[in-house]
Amino acid sequence: xxxxxxxxxxxxxxxxxxxxxxxxxxxxxxxxxxxxxxxxxxxxxxxxxxxxxxxxxxxxxxxxxxxxxxxxxxxxxxxxxxxxxxxxxxxxxxxxxxxxxxxxxxxxxxxxxxxxxxxxxxxxxxxxxxxxxxxxxxxxxxxxxxxxxxxxxxxxxxxxxxxxxxxxxxxxxxxxxxxxxxxxxxxxxxxxxxxxxxxxxxxxxxxxxxxxxxxxxxxxxxxxxxxxxxxxxxxxxxxxxxxxxxxxxxxxxxxxxxxxxxxxxxxxxxxxxxxxxxxxxxxxxxxxxxxxxxxxxxxxxxxxxxxxxxxxxxxxxxxxxxxxxxxxxxxxxxxxxxxxxxxxxxxxxxxxxxxxxxxxxxxxxxxxxxxxxxxxxxxxxxxxxxxxxxxxxxxxxxxxxxxxxxxxxxxxxxxxxxxxxxxxxxxxxxxxxxxxxxxxxxxxxxxxxxxxxxxxxxxxxxxxxxxxxxxxxxxxxxxxxxxxxxxxxxxxxxxxxxxx
Numbered sequence: 001x002x003x004x005x006x007x008x009x010x011x012x013x014x015x016x017x018x019x020x021x022x023x024x025x026x027x028x029x030x031x032x033x034x035x036x037x038x039x040x041x042x043x044x045x046x047x048x049x050x051x052x053x054x055x056x057x058x059x060x061x062x063x064x065x066x067x068x069x070x071x072x073x074x075x076x077x078x079x080x081x082x083x084x085x086x087x088x089x090x091x092x093x094x095x096x097x098x099x100x101x102x103x104x105x106x107x108x109x110x111x112x113x114x115x116x117x118x119x120x121x122x123x124x125x126x127x128x129x130x131x132x133x134x135x136x137x138x139x140x141x142x143x144x145x146x147x148x149x150x151x152x153x154x155x156x157x158x159x160x161x162x163x164x165x166x167x168x169x170x171x172x173x174x175x176x177x178x179x180x181x182x183x184x185x186x187x188x189x190x191x192x193x194x195x196x197x198x199x200x201x202x203x204x205x206x207x208x209x210x211x212x213x214x215x216x217x218x219x220x221x222x223x224x225x226x227x228x229x230x231x232x233x234x235x236x237x238x239x240x241x242x243x244x245x246x247x248x249x250x251x252x253x254x255x256x257x258x259x260x261x262x263x264x265x266x267x268x269x270x271x272x273x274x275x276x277x278x279x280x281x282x283x284x285x286x287x288x289x290x291x292x293x294x295x296x297x298x299x300x301x302x303x304x305x306x307x308x309x310x311x312x313x314x315x316x317x318x319x320x321x322x323x324x325x326x327x328x329x330x331x332x333x334x335x336x337x338x339x340x341x342x343x344x345x346x347x348x349x350x351x352x353x354x355x356x357x358x359x360x361x362x363x364x365x366x367x368x369x370x371x372x373x374x375x376x377x378x379x380x381x382x383x384x385x386x387x388x389x390x391x392x393x394x395x396x397x398x399x400x401x402x403x404x405x406x407x408x409x410x411x412x413x414x415x416x417x418x419x420x421x422x423x424x425x426x427x428x429x430x431x432x433x434x435x436x437x438x439x440x441x442x443x444x445x446x447x448x449x450x451x452x453x454x455x456x457x458x459x460x461x462x463x464x465x466x467x468x469x470x471x472x473x474x475x476x477x478x479x480x481x482x483x484x485x486x487x488x489x490x491x492x493x494x495x496x497x498x499x500x
Contacts, residue, residue: 046080046400047378055404055415057120061091061098066288068311068405069119069417072112073372075137075295075317075349081401083109083137084373086292086313087121090285092262099429102264105129106281106292110140115401117426118419123154124430130256131162132271132294133278134184142188147195150204150213153428155437157211157241160185161256161266164222164233166276179277182235185218189237202454203437206430211241212441219256223270223279226254256281269305271296274348282309288407291366295373297346298354303361310407312366314358315373316388316398317349318380326375349373352384356391368405368412369396376400442497458497 061067067089074081086106093101103125116126123145131139146158162181169176196214205212220233227233252258257266264285271278273295280293282305290311293302306312317323320341321331329337345351350358352371359369369392371384381398388396397403402417444455457465472481 045378046376046381048381048398049376049400049403049416052403052414052416054418057118057417057419061089061101061406062408063091064286064408065091066285066290066310066407067091068290068313068407069121070372070399070401070403071115071119072107072109073399073401073403074375075315075373076375077110077137078375081376082111082115083107083140084294084315085109085112085115085138085141086372087116087119087126088283088290089125090262090264092264092285095431099431102259102262102285103128104266104283105145107132107138107294108141108145109137113141113144115419118421118423119402119417120423120426122426122429123149123152124156124428127154127156128159128257129161130266130281130292131160131181132280132292133163133273134179134181135274135295138294143192146188146214146216147192147199150196151199152425153430153433155204155206155213155430156209156432157213157215157217157238160216160218161221162218163277163279164220164224168275181218181220182233185216185235189216197441198459200441201443201456201458202440204440205438206432207435207438208432211238215241217241221256221268221279223277226268270299270301272299272301273297280305282306287409290407295348296350297348298350298358302358306358306366307362308364310367311370311405311412312359312368313370313372314355315350316352316355316371316384317345317373318375319351319383320345322380322383352387353390356388359388359392359394359396365392365394367395368414369394370405371396371398374398455497461498 069087069089070085071087072082072085074083077083084107088104088106090102091098093099103121105126105128108126108129108131126145126149129142129145131142142160145154149155149158160181162184165180165183166177168179200214204214211217215236215238217236217238218234220235222233254267254269255265256268258264262285265283267282267284268279269282271280271294278294278296280291280296280302282291283289289309291302291306291309291313293312293314295315296302302314318326320338321333323341323344324335324337325331327337329335332338355369355371359365369388371388374380374384376398384398385396397414402419404415404417406413406415439453440455442455442458443453444458445452449455470481471478475481
């Protein structure tokens with residue numbers, strides 16, 4: 001998308017959506033929905049996305065350029081849209097192939113990791129994750145990143161940033177909830193213990209990495225003061241880890257991350273969403289900037305922090321009557337469905353007109369305003385743009401999954417990624433792979449082990465291995481026919497990790 005405003009009328013011309021007032025949508029059941037005949041008023045398509053020029057994953061990022069890829073853009077799970085996630089790449093690496101460009105993940109909601117795979121984003125580029133809050137649609141796929149990162153090229157620690165405790169007390173016990181990012185990180189690590197241990201029979205750490213792929217370094221960001229909170233502001237699985245990849249919020253208020261060598265700064269500020277403890281982020285580098293707001297009600301915090309940024313990414317929500325009707329309820333303003341939708345909006349989200357109002361109040365508006373966390377279809381986009389433009393006349397786009405923005409000082413290009421539905425894991429990109437890995441946590445140098453130092457059978461009880469069917473019985477030509485698993489696993493006192 002260029003710096004010139006792409007107007008709502010031009011978008012509607014592309015999409016074929018008629019100008020006019022908002023329709024009331026029937027439920028799928030009422031409309032008799034089928035694959036060939038969507039119900040009246042339901043577009044079931046995003047013509048604007050289809051109209052964008054293609055982006056091919058793997059395209060080199062120009063020096064000095066920032067690329068923002070939308071990997072998840074919906075508050076509810078849909079085939080076309082995953083939970084919230086934004087991936088930011090900076091063209092500041094020193095390697096010709098860009099493998100060492102700085103990369104940051106902002107939220108990683110349910111299903112978004114599928115889009116990272118489809119876009120060919122390696123796990124080594126997903127080691128710095130900034131969470132705005134701990135709702136599942138913003139962090140569920142952290143499990144995928146953590147559990148399977150070390151099985152790909154993410155054989156270095158996972159760094160996580162997120163908000164401090166809410167300070168909300170349980171109404172039954174009166175005890176303060178332990179719901180900050182450090183509490184989360186500790187229990188998250190333990191929750192995934194069986195997975196990470198079971199997968200550590202082969203190398204999970206590069207020789208030159210500061211820690212293992214299953215190490216975590218969590219940094220807490222105090223949503224009240226911008227500092228480190230009332231208790232220690234970091235937690236790690238490995239005290240010997242290199243901590244140069246984090247800033248210290250207690251000495252640098254409202255700074256989440258700062259790399260003085262590459263001059264990359266990520267600051268944060270409060271958001272108003274659901275309960276205490278949500279935050280928004282602002283990234284600044286090379287004269288370029290972007291804000292990822294996460295989920296939030298309209299607030300002065302955004303107006304105070306969002307002036308003069310290149311890209312402002314902000315959630316918007318469909319009107320309550322639309323949400324109720326689309327969920328199979330009534331659009332009647334007095335109905336229970338609409339009241340529930342109004343309650344959720346009052347608690348958590350930004351109406352479309354409020355987004356336009358906020359943009360109109362900025363001292364210097366963004367070069368591009370981006371609406372996300374939104375069910376993006378021709379008809380919902382039409383209504384949203386109407387409401388935003390009732391207050392604001394600058395450049396606005398409403399994104400869906402796989403929209404890609406290339407941001408330079410001269411232009412902002414908006415494209416759609418062209419991906420396969422059948423991708424496998426992307427190839428290794430981490431330059432440290434050349435140095436190989438350290439010994440696996442569960443290693444075996446027994447000469448009878450054909451997989452040494454990997455120990456694929458060292459965590460099994462002998463009674464389980466005794467039940468394994470000899471592969472020669474079902475496939476004499478099998479690669480493992482000549483290897484009798486229990487023999488190499490237990491003969492001549494080989495190493496076993498099963499407790500006696």
